[in-house]
Amino acid sequence: MKKLINKPEDVVKEELEGIAVAHPDLVKVHFDPNFIVRADAPIQGKVGIVSGGGSGHEPMHGGFVGLGMLDAACPGAVFTSPTPDQMLEATKAVNGGAGVLHIVKNYTGDIMNFEMAADLARAEGIEIESVVIDDDVAVQDSLYTAGRRGVGTTVLAEKICGAAAEQRRSLKEVADICRKVNGWGRSMGMALTSCTVPHVGKPTFDLPEDEMEIGIGIHGEPGRTRMKIKPADEIVEMLMEPIISDLPYKAGDEVLLFVNSMGGTPLIELYIVYRKAYEIATKHGLKVVRNLIGPYITSLEMAGTSITMLKMDDDLIKLWDAPVKTPGLRWGV
Amino acid sequence: MKKLINKPEDVVKEELEGIAVAHPDLVKVHFDPNFIVRADAPIQGKVGIVSGGGSGHEPMHGGFVGLGMLDAACPGAVFTSPTPDQMLEATKAVNGGAGVLHIVKNYTGDIMNFEMAADLARAEGIEIESVVIDDDVAVQDSLYTAGRRGVGTTVLAEKICGAAAEQRRSLKEVADICRKVNGWGRSMGMALTSCTVPHVGKPTFDLPEDEMEIGIGIHGEPGRTRMKIKPADEIVEMLMEPIISDLPYKAGDEVLLFVNSMGGTPLIELYIVYRKAYEIATKHGLKVVRNLIGPYITSLEMAGTSITMLKMDDDLIKLWDAPVKTPGLRWGV
Amino acid sequence: MVITRDDVLEWITRYAEILAENRDYLTQLDAAIGDADHGANMDRGFQAVMKKMPEMRDKDIGTIFKTVGMTLLSTVGGAGGPLYSTIFLQAGMKTTGKMELTLQDWIDALEAGVNGVKMRGKAELGDKTMIDALVPALNALKQAAENGTTLSDALERSARAAEEGMKATIPLVARKGRASYLGERSAGHQDPGATSSYLLLRTAAEQWKNN
Amino acid sequence: MVITRDDVLEWITRYAEILAENRDYLTQLDAAIGDADHGANMDRGFQAVMKKMPEMRDKDIGTIFKTVGMTLLSTVGGAGGPLYSTIFLQAGMKTTGKMELTLQDWIDALEAGVNGVKMRGKAELGDKTMIDALVPALNALKQAAENGTTLSDALERSARAAEEGMKATIPLVARKGRASYLGERSAGHQDPGATSSYLLLRTAAEQWKNN
Ligand SMILES: Nc1ncnc2c1ncn2[C@@H]1O[C@H](COP(=O)(O)OP(=O)(O)O)[C@@H](O)[C@H]1O
Ligand SMILES: Nc1ncnc2c1ncn2[C@@H]1O[C@H](COP(=O)(O)OP(=O)(O)O)[C@@H](O)[C@H]1O
Ligand SMILES: [Mg+2]
Ligand SMILES: [Mg+2]
Ligand SMILES: [Mg+2]
Ligand SMILES: [Mg+2]
Known part of the structure; x- marks a missing residue:
């Protein structure tokens, strides 16, 4: 295992210590239970937004805490959803009296832990709305399974809901926007290499030099199919087709196109991916009105990419453009 | 070779095509000769700032074109300095009558090509200043060799000079600030893995699973020494010691601390590195007043990190904080 | 023919050891159809439980179980955390x-x-979840009680039923939890949660076999 | 006993072929002490030169050389680009x-x-640069001219001197170019630029050996 770490069991703690000394102007880091909270929380009268999940997806979620995005993030162990006590403390820390939105990615662990935290918070008199993100078209949607995973749309939902909360919209409105974003967002990912979970010490799966996994999630889990590696343009077609046909997006739709690195894929390749994704979207009559390109929701050092498309309307565009000031996303301020 | 590319010979062209469709609001991309220029160039009365170098270091330089940073960037083939015709055309495109600054990393190829371009531009009546960045303490400084490489300080110089030019400071002033930044900046890097140049198809060097290279540059070249891999804290000490003692930085100095990913190292590890670098800087009495953490000057997908420290004064801090709006760096606007 | 408070504490202690020994094994199982953390999660949780031993020592069994449950809830995370916490x-x-x-x-x-x-x-x-080990084990216990077998015999039967249930997860296509994202590809692998549940019941049978 | 315009064009054409054949070899050499691009750079440059062949065909040798130089300048990049461009x-x-x-x-x-x-x-x-191949080659040519040898003999001597000079770069510690960043670690490797320069002069000797 080649990583810039000390002891595997200290990875998350030391990462948080790094964040604490790096961004004291933006965030405060609490330990035991671990959570990252806006330096100016709680903000009276503003809906608080809390998210969280396993570590290893940086900058998500901790890097998205700050003005115009999350009020708090709860990092679990690497790829392990955090625990209800973290979520409860984070919720209390950001409660400004207008209620708190939990943005939860659709994993059994995240769902159950956030459910318990919401129950506990409600018991303390805090109004809670929970919205589950399940945008991964690589997984068949079904009532009889855990359903779809929550992936790239999470980042977009956090930005957009953060802006809505900043405008002092009500808990119900912010939660409704979150549901709309989830309903309008679709993602699909692929991996060229596995990642290595620090406490495991070797790659989660073996992928021969000439093969790739299509339909991976963000936890180093294998994808839906393994196949020979192909040119970028063909790979992008394999990711875009199921996205576009799933919603389905219609000619004339305005969309945000988000090309994400799984962690180990550099920007030079992302632009090659973006070029083709943009071409395909345009060929389908979609109007790419906004975009995001970079490593925003990662799987440690995994090489690969995911593409997320989000249908936009005027309100979403305005919320997307609104100022954001976090360690991981910043503009307009 | 596992990369999201099509044909190796098309990598740079297709990356540029991606940038062109991704950021039409910020930049225009010219082909044959290749250069990226601010959408609103030339700006009358403003010093133009041009940089360039081999591709494979993204977001540097193309991602730093925009308000408050570069006016144009000239991308060469992967790891190959661009040619004088690119630089000449870029220089002409950004010349607003106040002269043009060339920020050149200290590599024989970059130096020679920029020299020729400067001669050609001067022959066309454009005032040119060239500042060479040579901040890499891994390389012995000597008059009898090519000297030190230009690495991380380049990113900081481009941001700071860009802000100075935006304030309509004169060519001489902007060039002097660039020289000051170069004089006050020191860097050192290390690699956990090699990168793979697309047209070569296999890693530039072989690095066993338990070894690392200390003192690497940004072109996949081997470093100064190879050794067994160590815990992050020890690695950071090995990078920080030569940096701090080289300038030398003195207790009480205000510094900017820049922890960079070589491309394949994810943010979670960078924060572990930052934590220790911050601790060491603080222990030496240095005051870390600003920082930058992320993949900003990369070597394709190489795993590893580099640390840059820049001594700051009030003017540099103000210029650092000034608005910047580029694909790769953005704040304040 | 009863399980004493000390028996319970010893069982928990022994299970913590078993988890430490099987940490990599459980993680391997989870790597195949999940995210390679089940061993580490369970081990972290039960190490935290072991730190609570001093304060649990003189408590009643109900309090002991609740302490274990609360500790797991705040240290395990993932799907395993709330589920094992719920059991206790x-x-x-x-x-x-x-x-x-x-x-x-x-x-x-x-x-x-x-x-x-x-x-x-x-x-x-x-x-294809821990349910597949737990439910057969519970049924076996009930059956044994109806048949009037001894405590230790009943426990042994429940451990065997859990083992069979665990093995029966191998051919299944997962419909719940993280493994369900794999669809058909989840078949052919043993469920990690069913395995840790089997170990829990196997440890009880071993630990209490002289009761 | 002279080199005609067509000889020059054939030499350039043949060198372009030789570079294509030695592209990976030159890149390997550059990978060891540089950045693994010398072969690709030279090949790209001379492929571009080949595209200029039609317009060079009826020009004088001076114009041909200048056209090659300008083409290399705008297509090779790196250190090799300006240096080879300067030669031409x-x-x-x-x-x-x-x-x-x-x-x-x-x-x-x-x-x-x-x-x-x-x-x-x-x-x-x-x-440890191309100078180490070029200067001995030039000196050998001058010496041969003083001794009154034939053109082809002189060219053969210059190619041999370039080859020796190229090989002599192996033990050297680089003081110029990218290899100098390696310090002592640059010793033990043959310089890629000296190698491409040797190939240039060796191709001339082969191509013009009947002149
Ligand atoms: N809905 C569920 N009901 C019962 N058990 C479940 C459910 N989802 C998952 N599990 C169990 O949890 C185990 C995985 O636990 P763990 O790896 O700790 O959590 P995670 O899947 O969040 O990484 C699975 O092997 C399965 O036995
Ligand atoms: N200052 C110099 N003078 C003469 N030749 C040089 C000099 N610097 C480098 N070279 C030659 O250039 C070669 C490298 O060329 P190339 O790989 O194309 O450029 P780069 O080093 O920019 O990648 C070296 O092998 C060396 O022979
Ligand atoms: Mg997990
Ligand atoms: Mg080069
Ligand atoms: Mg798991
Ligand atoms: Mg080279």
Whole structure:
């Protein structure tokens, strides 16, 4: 295992210590239970937004805490959803009296832990709305399974809901926007290499030099199919087709196109991916009105990419453009 | 070779095509000769700032074109300095009558090509200043060799000079600030893995699973020494010691601390590195007043990190904080 | 023919050791169809439980179970955290104040735990989860009690039933939890949660075999 | 006993082929002590030169050399680009209007080119650069001319001297170019630029051996 770490069991703690000394102007880091909270929380009268999940997806979620995005993030162990006590403390820390939105990615662990935290918070008199993100078209949607995973749309939902909360919209409105974003967002990912979970010490799966996994999630889990590696343009077609046909997006739709690195894929390749994704979207009559390109929701050092498309309307565009000031996303301020 | 590319010979062209469709609001991309220029160039009365170098270091330089940073960037083939015709055309495109600054990393190829371009531009009546960045303490400084490489300080110089030019400071002033930044900046890097140049198809060097290279540059070249891999804290000490003692930085100095990913190292590890670098800087009495953490000057997908420290004064801090709006760096606007 | 408070503490202690020994094994299983953390999660949780030993030593079994449950809740995370925590919290409610457990007490406690897991996780038998080890084990216990077998015999049967249930997860296509994202590709692998549940019941059978 | 315009064009054409064949070899050499692009750079440059063949065909040697130089300048990049471009541009100035070259013309052209490289790159003999192949080759040519040998014999001697100079770079510690960043670690490897320069002169000797 080649990583810039000390002891595997200290990875998350030391990462948080790094964040604490790096961004004291933006965030405060609490330990035991671990959570990252806006330096100016709680903000009276503003809906608080809390998210969280396993570590290893940086900058998500901790890097998205700050003005115009999350009020708090709860990092679990690497790829392990955090625990209800973290979520409860984070919720209390950001409660400004207008209620708190939990943005939860659709994993059994995240769902159950956030459910318990919401129950506990409600018991303390805090109004809670929970919205589950399940945008991964690589997984068949079904009532009889855990359903779809929550992936790239999470980042977009956090930005957009953060802006809505900043405008002092009500808990119900912010939660409704979150549901709309989830309903309008679709993602699909692929991996060229596995990642290595620090406490495991070797790659989660073996992928021969000439093969790739299509339909991976963000936890180093294998994808839906393994196949020979192909040119970028063909790979992008394999990711875009199921996205576009799933919603389905219609000619004339305005969309945000988000090309994400799984962690180990550099920007030079992302632009090659973006070029083709943009071409395909345009060929389908979609109007790419906004975009995001970079490593925003990662799987440690995994090489690969995911593409997320989000249908936009005027309100979403305005919320997307609104100022954001976090360690991981910043503009307009 | 596992990369999201099509044909190796098309990598740079297709990356540029991606940038062109991704950021039409910020930049225009010219082909044959290749250069990226601010959408609103030339700006009358403003010093133009041009940089360039081999591709494979993204977001540097193309991602730093925009308000408050570069006016144009000239991308060469992967790891190959661009040619004088690119630089000449870029220089002409950004010349607003106040002269043009060339920020050149200290590599024989970059130096020679920029020299020729400067001669050609001067022959066309454009005032040119060239500042060479040579901040890499891994390389012995000597008059009898090519000297030190230009690495991380380049990113900081481009941001700071860009802000100075935006304030309509004169060519001489902007060039002097660039020289000051170069004089006050020191860097050192290390690699956990090699990168793979697309047209070569296999890693530039072989690095066993338990070894690392200390003192690497940004072109996949081997470093100064190879050794067994160590815990992050020890690695950071090995990078920080030569940096701090080289300038030398003195207790009480205000510094900017820049922890960079070589491309394949994810943010979670960078924060572990930052934590220790911050601790060491603080222990030496240095005051870390600003920082930058992320993949900003990369070597394709190489795993590893580099640390840059820049001594700051009030003017540099103000210029650092000034608005910047580029694909790769953005704040304040 | 009863399980004393000390038996319970020894069982928990031994299970913590078993988890440490099987940490990599459980993680391997989870790497194949999940995210390679089940061993580490369970081990972290039960190490935290072991730190609570001093304060649990003189408590009743209900309090012990509830302490284990609360500790797991705040240290395990993932899907395993709430589920194992639920088992112990629910078992704790059924055993409040008790200093020893009869076979029937143990059945009641386990049943409450298993029902809690079903409620929380909404998994059915055959979904390729820990339910597939827990439910057969519970049924075997009940059957043994009806047949009037000894406590140790009943425990052995429940461990065997858990083992069979665990092995039966191998061919299944997962319908719940992270493995369900793999669809057909999840078949051919043993479920990690069913495995840790089997180990829990196997440890009970070994630990209490002279009761 | 002269080099005609067509000889020059054939030499350039053949060198382009040789570079394509040695592309990976040159890149390997550059990977060891540089950045693994010398083969690709030179190949790209001379492929671009080949595209200019139609327009060069009926020009004088000076114009041909200058066209090659300008083409390399805008297509090679790196250190190799300006240096090889300088060789051809300078040689072109010395041969303006000429339709054929005597041995002395060739010596003058190459000398101008080598001096240009020295000026631009500021490297000395022994710095582990292309200078280490070019300077011995030039000296051998001059010596041969003094001794009154035939053109083909002189060219063969210059190719051999370039080869020796190239091999002599192996033990050297680089003081110029990218390899100098490696310090002592650059010793033990043959310089890629000296190798491509050797190939240039070896191709001339082969191509013009019947002149
Ligand atoms: N809905 C569910 N009901 C019951 N058990 C479940 C459910 N979902 C997952 N599990 C169990 O949890 C185990 C995985 O636990 P763990 O690896 O700790 O959590 P995670 O999947 O969040 O990484 C699975 O092997 C399965 O036995
Ligand atoms: N200052 C110099 N003078 C002469 N030749 C040089 C100098 N610097 C480098 N070279 C030659 O250039 C070669 C490298 O060329 P190339 O790989 O194309 O450029 P780069 O080093 O920019 O990648 C070296 O092997 C060396 O022979
Ligand atoms: Mg997990
Ligand atoms: Mg090069
Ligand atoms: Mg798991
Ligand atoms: Mg080179």
